[in-house]
Amino acid sequence: MVTDGGVRHKATQFFASRAGIILVGLAIGVIAPLLQHAGNPPNMGICVACFERDMAGALGIHRAAVVQYLRPEIIGFVLGALASALLFGEFKPRGGSAPIARFLLGVFAAIGALAFLGCPWRALLRLAGGDGNALLGLAGLLAGVSLGALFLRRGYTLGRSSPATPLSGLILPAVMLLFLGLVAMKVSFGQGGALFFSEKGPGAMHAALGVSLAAGLGIGFLAQRSRFCTMGAIRDAVLIRDFHLLSGVAALVVAAFATNLALGQFKAGFAAMPIAHSNHLWNFLGMALAGLAFALAGGCPGRQLFLAGEGDGDAAVFVCGMIVGAAFAHNFFLAGAPDQMVEGLLKVGGPGHYGRIAIVAGLAFCTLLGLTARRKA
Amino acid sequence: MADKVVDARGLSCPEPVLLAKQAIEAIPSGTVEVLVETTTSRDNVTRMAKHLGCSVAVEEAGGEFRLTIRKG
Numbered sequence: 001m002v003t004d005g006g007v008r009h010k011a012t013q014f015f016a017s018r019a020g021i022i023l024v025g026l027a028i029g030v031i032a033p034l035l036q037h038a039g040n041p042p043n044m045g046i047c048v049a050c051f052e053r054d055m056a057g058a059l060g061i062h063r064a065a066v067v068q069y070l071r072p073e074i075i076g077f078v079l080g081a082l083a084s085a086l087l088f089g090e091f092k093p094r095g096g097s098a099p100i101a102r103f104l105l106g107v108f109a110a111i112g113a114l115a116f117l118g119c120p121w122r123a124l125l126r127l128a129g130g131d132g133n134a135l136l137g138l139a140g141l142l143a144g145v146s147l148g149a150l151f152l153r154r155g156y157t158l159g160r161s162s163p164a165t166p167l168s169g170l171i172l173p174a175v176m177l178l179f180l181g182l183v184a185m186k187v188s189f190g191q192g193g194a195l196f197f198s199e200k201g202p203g204a205m206h207a208a209l210g211v212s213l214a215a216g217l218g219i220g221f222l223a224q225r226s227r228f229c230t231m232g233a234i235r236d237a238v239l240i241r242d243f244h245l246l247s248g249v250a251a252l253v254v255a256a257f258a259t260n261l262a263l264g265q266f267k268a269g270f271a272a273m274p275i276a277h278s279n280h281l282w283n284f285l286g287m288a289l290a291g292l293a294f295a296l297a298g299g300c301p302g303r304q305l306f307l308a309g310e311g312d313g314d315a316a317v318f319v320c321g322m323i324v325g326a327a328f329a330h331n332f333f334l335a336g337a338p339d340q341m342v343e344g345l346l347k348v349g350g351p352g353h354y355g356r357i358a359i360v361a362g363l364a365f366c367t368l369l370g371l372t373a374r375r376k377a
Numbered sequence: 378m379a380d381k382v383v384d385a386r387g388l389s390c391p392e393p394v395l396l397a398k399q400a401i402e403a404i405p406s407g408t409v410e411v412l413v414e415t416t417t418s419r420d421n422v423t424r425m426a427k428h429l430g431c432s433v434a435v436e437e438a439g440g441e442f443r444l445t446i447r448k449g
Contacts, residue, residue, distance in 0.1 A: 016420045090416050092440070097389065152395060160387030163414075227417050232390065240394060240425060298389035314389075 008088055015225035018247055024226040025248035029255025031215050032125050035073070037263050038207035042274035043129040045256075046073055046219075047122035048301035049113035049290075050275075052319070053326035053335075054203050058183070060194040061327035066201025070183035072209050074305065075176045076216015081224035081309025082173045083217070088225070093169025095313025098158035101369060102297055102314050106321020107328065108362035109293035109301065114326060114335040115286030115351040115359055116140070117276055119301045120230035120294070123287065124249065126276060128256035130268035136280045140287030145234040147288075148295020151370035152239060156296065158373055161314055169311025172319065184209060202275055220306060229303035231294040271346050272339040279350025282336065282359070286351065289362045296366055334358045379445065380407035385422075386414045386441065393418040394425050397446070401429055406449025414441045422446075 014020045032045030044050055050067075057068030085091040113119050116137045118126060123141060126134035148156075181187075187195055198204040206212060222228070226248065233245035260266040270278045277283070294300050297318050299307060304322075307315035329335040337349035351359065381400040385393030393413050400409045413419050419442045423433045426446045434445045 012416075016424075092415060094387070094414075097387070152391065157392055158389060161389075162387060227420070235391065239391065240398065242425065242428065244424065298391075 011225070012088060015222075018244060021226045021228065021244060021248035022251040024222045024228050025251030026255040027222055028121075028219055028228070029128070029252040030259050031219060032121070033128070033256050033259040033263055033265055035207050035212065035215055036265060038211050039205055040207050040212075041202040041205040042265070043126045043131055044118070044122055044202065044275060045125055047118050047125070048074065048077075048305065049110055049119035049322065049326065050117070050122060050202070052110065052301070052323050053114060053329065054198075055179070056323050056327040057203060057330070058195050058197065060196055061323070062330035064330040065196075066198050067203040067330070068196040068198045069203045069206055070179050070195060071206070072180065072183060072212040073216035073219075075180045075183075076213045076218075077220040077223070077302065077305040078173050078176045078309045079180075080217035080220020081306040082220075084221040084224040085310040090224075091169065091311050093164040093166050093311035093313070094161045095164045095168060095317075097161040097314045098373070099314060099317045101158055101373070102318045103321035103324075104365065105293045105297040105369075106304075106318040107325035108365060109290045109297070109318075110322040110325030111329050111334050111355075111358050111362055112286045112289030112293065113301070114329040115355050116283050116290070117336050117338065119290070120287075121300070121302055124230065124253050125256055126273070128253050129260050129274075130266045131273040131276050132268070132270040133273060133276050133278050133280070133283050136283035137287040140284035141231075141291040142234055143284070144288035144291025144293075145231055145295045146238050147367075148292050148370065149235050149239040151296065152235075155375040156370055156373055157375045158296075161312070164311070164313055166311075168313055171313075172308045172316040180213070220309060223302065224306045224309060227303075228306075229300050231291065231300035232303065234291070235295055272341055275338050277336050277339045277349030279336070279348050282350045282356065285359050285363070286336065289359050289366065292363065292366045292370070296370055329355075332358070379410035380404050381409045383409065383411045385418060386412050388418075390417060390421065394421050397422045397444075398425055398429070401426065401431060401446060401448055404448060407447075409446045409448070411444040411446060412441060413444065416442075418442075419444065
């Protein structure tokens, strides 16, 4: 327990330093493959988009039976960030900056990420696990974030947020606490009703609840302190040649690669990688859409959870948008299908017809928003 | 009195940094005052200003931060 103001000040300075962000990147890079080792899906120790999709499934907002689990990591991210923000005097309830635009950005971010099959964190973890398709996703992310940076340079803004009441800042953390109670007690609301738990597929693969929750809380705490953000890492490098956040991201990849090697989880290739597809164009375009949406909303999906924990209601709206978008991705068959081996032959996956239309529509919406939501001169 | 004042309160990352950077680059020397309300914006603007070779003084009042950036 940190009680002394001087110690807190030193901790704040450390986490704002280059060494601080690298340490946080290393920690996430070690914890994520360990979560996989403890039961989470392959190359998916942590994936914010996938886990929010699983949460949507557990609540019955979509009914894809293989991706249903109220992921304690996500709950931990929000509550860990809340604890850190409260402890260090950074809990600032705020909101009211273009909520419906942020909601739609969240929807399209989830659709884009799930066409690729992963958020930026999972793209990095897939790379560190040897999945070459991650390179296409990361290239798409770079392209999308760069386009967002261009809009920002031209004066893009969603407008100012305003201070809000403490209660409004605590709503999403309270919902997460409720979810924790529901999943810990495996509550069923009746025959055939929520909560849903996958019996097979990625949703059935998970570490023990306490392990997942502890990892989520720890990462939430550290990431709130250090402002770890994968989208910000690319944006700052492109926009202002600031490589602070990028050094944390690089540390994550190095640590995850080393941990995967040590745990025997590294397997290099492109075809039929775990919960992934090798449809290069749509890996690229899916993540380009996600990257653009993250850039326009001011944070990667992980960062949005940490901001929500700090009391940022606009980030909480984005999170809700992602959960709904993840449900849409399955209800409307927009998500990418993994590669499959059929009778010894590779069947390349990827998003289907409607998924491709949704990605193009999302890119059009984000571009329109980027061009029109501008600061008055 | 500052040569330029940037009110970046309530703006999402990285807008405070961009606005402050534009203001710093618009003057040959002097001071730019930047108002922000989150510690993230405070730290990001400070890092950018120091990167540009400026000195930064931070005052906190009422949960907000006033950054006085001196150039030249």
